[in-house]
Amino acid sequence: MNYPSTYIDYLIEFHTTRDYFECHELLEEYWKEHPQDGLGKLWVMCIQVAVGQYHERRENRRGANRMYQSALAALQQETSERIGLDPTQLAVMLKQRIEACEKQAAYEDMLLPFLDKELLELCKKEAAARGLSWGQESASVPDFIIHRHTLRDRSDVIAARQAALKAKARDRK
Template sequence: MIFPLSYIEFLTHFHGDRDFFECHEVLEDHWKKNGMKKNSVWVGLIQTAVSFYHYRRGNRKGAVKMMKKAIEILDKNRTEIYSLGISHEQLMPMLIRSCHDMQTGSPYEPISFPILDSELLTVCKERVRFLGLEWDGNDKLDEFIINKHIARRSLDKSRFETVKV
């Protein structure tokens, strides 16, 4: 099966460097460029990544809000989930359990998408290895990745600063 590169990038970040902010970025670009609806499977995947971004940063309220929206969308898009090579039956309980953990203040724990498509899994794992990362490896507590929205805001501001010549 053929999958969009942005989806492969999403899975690579989700399982490789756990850069959930980047997961959001690559899929949001794909979603916007293809004029998809607000309740598409892509939005559910984006919301899942955003939820885990908030969860890891300790923003329980934001994490729960995003996860509830993701669960609602992904539950309604069963066929699309399967067409993306993911087991809907395995994914939904994972997301529900993660939402419960977020609500009860359990420590952050990432999930792994239950990828059924062996070719997709192979491609993603090879890409992760190529980047020098480990598939489903331990989360490296990289401050830049954990607080990427803050770091990016600082980088964006510096682009607009004027320089006297």
């Protein structure tokens, strides 16, 4: 199957840099730009897995648990075989992460279960070409990646929210 380059980038980030925030950004943008590709539920599921890993690594187990449960529910509606992942193994992994969150167990990086071995080899080859190590552990990930969402500039979002609140207050008068 011919996979979108953005999905390849997602898989590489997920398994090398462990920049789960970037994984979310990559696939969310692609998903929104390609609503007719028929894979929207799967892209959202992948986003949720990355966000679950992001939250769990930051010890936000409640947020991680919600994301993993949502990803599992999406996986039960749509088969991940269409994007080269093993649905049975992925479901088992998500259930394990849900249980780990509920038990307050230590965080573990996930390695997504590839069904399409050609996709896996393509990702590993591309990662190596970029100088990245496949399967890198989060222990070597810098703090600015682990806490990335807290460091981004959100001034435009805050300004837009304040403007909307002022407009709403004016409309009430």
